[in-house]
Amino acid sequence: MRKLVLAATAAVAAIVAGQVQAQSLTMAVGAPITSLDPHYHQLSPNNAVADMTFDRLVNTDGKSQQIPGLATEWRAIAPTTWEFKLRPDVRFHNGNAFTAEDVAFTIARLPNVPNSPTSFGIYSRPIARVEIVDPLTIRFHTHQPYPLLPLDMTNVRILDKETHENATTEDFNAVRAAVGTGPFRVVSHRNGDRIEFARNDAYWGPKPAFQRVNYRMITNDASRTAALLAGDVDFIDQVPTTDLANLRRDSRIALSEVVGTRLIFLGLDHLRAANENSPFVTDNDGRPLGRNPLKDVRVRRALSMAIDRGTVTERLMEGAATPAGQFLPPGVTGHVQGIEAPAYDPEGAKRLLAEAGYPNGFRIQLNGPNDRYINDGRIIQAVGQMWTRIGVRTAVEGQTWAVFVGRAGKAEFSSHLIGWGSNPDGSHPLRNILATVNAERGWGASNRGRYSNPEVDRLLLASLTELDEPKRQGLVGDALRTALEDVAVIPIHIQTNIWAMRRGLAHDARIDEATRAQDVRPAQP
């Protein structure tokens, strides 16, 4: 009898516990959120949290495809005019109605957030004038034909004119101004520690599964995994590759993964001319070489062929990456058909080196960060091993990102490892990494190897004002192909985004790495 009562009590307790769990979700993310102001700092973790509170005119699905958000449809009605039809009957968390006025206000605010280290003003810069046609129709007049405007709008979270007219970044951080149209309301915010959300029951879109969300920041990888295993959190992002094998075996844990859009690649010194010394290249006795071997495409190709990408992804990344020959994975807009990951061919690489006049190789130093990308310090060591095997004796130096990125920006290295988290359009890496550095056009801002190819520049320029989408994609694809066949950079792999959760939850993985509560729900039994 007593046993029966105990069992019954236990069963009731389990049911109650189950219900409580279904109502609230505790997530732990690896990167700190620096601000709740959606226009203050262009940072993926901030954007992910902003997506829980705010909406964009154009939302993106898990594959980064554009889907209707606060705009139901959009089209270019003239070469320099985009028209957006807005979603009716949408209300902000405080009950204010959403109208075109709010969109106009948001666009005006973008470049005017004081002290912003990375302003969202770049998304309003192409817009010459905003025209409100009626409360649910808005037109953007651009300076030039501008095909990327809808893409830009996927980065702009819409604010409420009435609420945010005088709101400062501090007001957002203090929660009182963190008012949007999104699926969750912010309840409380403790800087660098946690943000608490409650479901917005009046949300226009699909209703999130959880009523309350506790969004915690645990930056240490091992601690984050430990918190999941200990049951303190239900869901974590940025699962360390070292724990993957174990988590896969653990019956209490489920994983969700998708090939992302972050390419890890090597940049090479294109700045020093063929008859100049590259700073970290010497001959086999450590003396200056008198020329820059990296200007020879055969050497670049040899270095690329020397890398056993399969081993890097299988052994070092434990399968959490895919060998790559270009910036974006298949299935994403900017993927170029027919460019495969270069095959591993050490013998061919040696032949190419000999052809280029380096039968005995040379010495080089490979630089990279060791605290930025997944296993970055390990990857440069592995590449060092592989290059050394074809006769290019490689020293490896890993530095903290703070030190590394400044030096890389000044093109101080002969070869360096770096990553690029691309948006789904091929013009993004093209413009920033492969185009000739040109401050006036805003090109090559992240071209840390100073690659320059007039043909690539010409194709890019043509694509930027091409409103015919298939034609534009063709131009972008041709430009990418030209640069990659010239081995402008050496792609290694594209990272897989991995989340882990307690069994019983399901998650829609996103290629843009964003960790958002609306993508998590109880698994269907």
Place this chain on the structure above:
Amino acid sequence: MSVYLLRRLIQAALVMLAMSVIVFIGVYAIGDPVEILISPDADQMERARAIAALGLDKPLWQQYLSFLGNALRGDLGRSFVFNEPALKLIGQRAPATLELAFAAMFLAILVGLPLGLYAGLRPDGVGAKAIMAGSILGFSLPTFWVGLMLIMVFAVQLGWLPSTGRGETVEILGLRWSFLTMDGLAHMAMPALNLALFKISLVIRLTRAGVRETMLMDFVKFARAKGLSPRRVIGVHVFKNILIPVVTVTGLELGSTIAFSVVTESVFAWPGMGKLIIDSINVLDRPVIVAYLMSIVLMFIIINLVVDLLYSVLDPRVRLESK
């Protein structure tokens, strides 16, 4: 006495001035914060705008002078990353670190003093040997490793304690403290122990060394010869003498515990100042780094002053020089 205090305060101001110059130059030398903060989408124009917005386009000496001017009015600048006053950020994080540090020091004295006393009084006993061996382990193990071991054992394997983070908080005087709730204490147990381990060993060793030396001193022999009870000899005469080094070191270590809780805080995801500073260094958030260091320097100066004053109270042989 007041002359002495005044001199110390002037010195303190000079130290803080020197510190701010060093940090300014140091951070400048490490790298360019804009390179780190900038989004991948930003082009050169946007970069130039960001540099100007953060005031980094001016020459370093000009940046420093404007910082100094504001600092004299109590404004240590706004965080590049959070766009909040640096002092406010630090103030928000301070309670978490303070309660952790005090808990650690409390643990250290609570555990270390009796053990050290025992080990010092019976230096050849098995217990004393075991205590000393334990104390050697205590400062041999790297903090981060112990931290992870604690999490592995007590959170993952046994499930007794929460693995990371800070528990429920209660608001007192506008600040949030977690040591008043059970949940808060449960969260604090492991990080506090982790942080305390080194200090416990230190207190044990200092106490033991002090006891052993003092017990051989003439005044102790004399007190014993006079027939005072062992309890009184140890409790009053010995204890008073060993307190000097213990107080000094505990005082000094309190400062360093607060300043150096970086590792414990990052292993246990403890949202304190240590984590703030390491995050700020990683993104070269200079206003926060400078403000944090100024606060730490101020705190150290106060601690040192208090320790020196206590010193002169406890040991009349040391005099505060006021000429």
Place this chain on the structure above:
Amino acid sequence: MSATTAAPAPIPAKAPRVETPLQRFISEFAESNIALGALIVFLCIVLIAVFAPWIAPQNPYDLAQLDIMDGRMEPGTVGGAGFTYWLGTDDQGRDMLSGIMYGLRISLVVGAGSAIVAAIVGASLGMLAAYAGGRTDTIIMRLVDLQLSFPTILSALMILAFLGKGITNVVIALIVVEWAYYARTVRGTALVERRREYIEAAQCLALPTRRIIFRHLLPNCMPPLIVVATIQIARAIALEATLSFLGLGVPITEPSLGLLIANGYEYMLSGKYWISFYPGIALLITIVSINLVGDHLRDVLNPRLKK
């Protein structure tokens, strides 16, 4: 335990002759079996560290000798190069046994090097401050305050940012970080000691200042200095590990024990214990043996503990 310590000290068989201070010191040191054992262990560690290039099966710092295909092998596996990885390999295919031998070299150089230099610098300044007093004292002690108020991690990051990663740079960073502890300790003790009668007596005898400092003041400041030095060597080695943990210490291609632990730390939850467990044990043995030796040294050197 008690039996070993109770063991009678070796009794000189022959008629007592005049012992030199060194002989007396040695015989006193040898009284403790534990300390003697620790010393032997420590000497073995030093020997392993010195001769690592000749006895290690692999040069773990030469990328050409590593094979990533041999990565994360369990202890006892035979690798591609044909020899057995008795303690397993890390993610780069680095033989842990060789890695530990080479890592010992770095940890010892870093720990001992920084502690010795910092002790000399710190003790001299501390002594000077205590003896000279006045303005010298003020300046030195303010410098100490300045140093102690600078968080270790930040000093280290800044110095390493200036100089770049590297063993020498880590040593420099640790010296800069540590000297102040010695200075403060020595000054504190010296302040008390210099008011004692024996110093006053020496001053009355008009002995040269240098002689008073080195022959009278310094020996009496030794016990706390040795306590601090013992702690600081251990601390320096652990600090180097921590710097490596935070990604700032030695170069990733030349891992010290600390960096080996830090690398393996990421594998702890996944059951690949050997990557950080064995370096951890090596680190532990090293530090514990240093501390045991130092501990006993202090008892032997302390003039006030003499019977």
